[in-house]
Amino acid sequence: MHFEAFLPLVFVAIFLLLAGVAVVGSLKQQRQAREQLAGLARRLGLELRRQEAKLGFEPPPTVAGRHRNRAVRFFNYTTGSGKSSTTWSAVAATVGGAGGFSLELFPENFVTRIATALGLQDIRVGDPAFDQAFIVRSNDPAYAAAALLPEIRARLLAECSSGARGHLAIKDGEVRYAEAGAFDNEARVTRLAGMLEVVCDLTEVAEVYKV
Numbered sequence: 001m002h003f004e005a006f007l008p009l010v011f012v013a014i015f016l017l018l019a020g021v022a023v024v025g026s027l028k029q030q031r032q033a034r035e036q037l038a039g040l041a042r043r044l045g046l047e048l049r050r051q052e053a054k055l056g057f058e059p060p061p062t063v064a065g066r067h068r069n070r071a072v073r074f075f076n077y078t079t080g081s082g083k084s085s086t087t088w089s090a091v092a093a094t095v096g097g098a099g100g101f102s103l104e105l106f107p108e109n110f111v112t113r114i115a116t117a118l119g120l121q122d123i124r125v126g127d128p129a130f131d132q133a134f135i136v137r138s139n140d141p142a143y144a145a146a147a148l149l150p151e152i153r154a155r156l157l158a159e160c161s162s163g164a165r166g167h168l169a170i171k172d173g174e175v176r177y178a179e180a181g182a183f184d185n186e187a188r189v190t191r192l193a194g195m196l197e198v199v200c201d202l203t204e205v206a207e208v209y210k211v
Contacts, residue, residue: 030058032184037063040074040189044196060183068200070094074192076182090178091192093199099173101209103144103202105156106135107165127153133160140209147205155198164191168198175202 034050041048046065051058064073071094079086123136125145130153138144156168166179177195181188 030060030184033182034058034061036183036186036189037061037074040193041065044193046072046074067093067196070096070200070203072196072200074183077178086180087182088178089181089183089188089192090176091196091199092174092176093196093203095170095173095175095203095206097207099170099206099209101143101170101206102139103168103170103205104137105168106137107160108133108135125153129157133157143209147209152198152201152205155201159191159194159198162191162194163187164195168195168202170202170206175199175206 034048038048040046041063044063044065044067046063046067048061048063050061053059060076062073062075064071064075066072072092074089074091077088077090079088123138123141123144124131125136125148127150130148134156136144136148164177164179166177168177169175177192177199179188179191183189
């Protein structure tokens with residue numbers, strides 16, 4: 001029998017092998033993320049909340065509870081779809097009260113410098129180190145500049161120097177910090193745990209805002 005007759009079987013075997021490797025890798029990532037989040041929940045006195053597995057795959061768990069008397073959570077979400085989708089890991093705290101204040105902070109980089117040159121808002125707070133490290137946007141620039149107190153700026157700079165270079169926002173009744181990637185990465189979990197205090201600090205900033 002000619003080799004060409006076996007080609008379809010060879011392609012099927014390769015496909016099954018690659019699919020098996022992908023499944024094993026996905027299950028390993030799930031287990032690592034679950035272990036990282038379980039450790040995080042223990043350290044912070046929060047609850048690990050798991051969801052029912054479907055077809056052998058368990059949706060990403062969350063860690064939630066109260067910290068500094070605020071509702072907080074660590075969770076994943078996805079933007080985009082297909083090959084263009086991105087998984088994000090986030091920590092968020094609920095803002096009490098009416099609020100109305102919005103704020104976004106982006107680490108200064110090549111892309112944000114171009115965006116700023118093209119008109120992206122960048123509020124200056126009068127702290128050279130902070131102004132150089134972050135792009136700041138808000139619906140109330142004066143309040144944002146005054147509310148980013150020295151201790152908040154110092155904590156943000158410290159976390160940024162430790163690798164926390166994601167997106168921080170006060171929006172839709174919560175303060176959220178997010179960066180691309182899953183919770184299977186120990187360094188990422190450590191960064192988000194460190195950002196929890198910043199997130200809680202900023203809930204206070206949002207809650208005392210008066211329109």
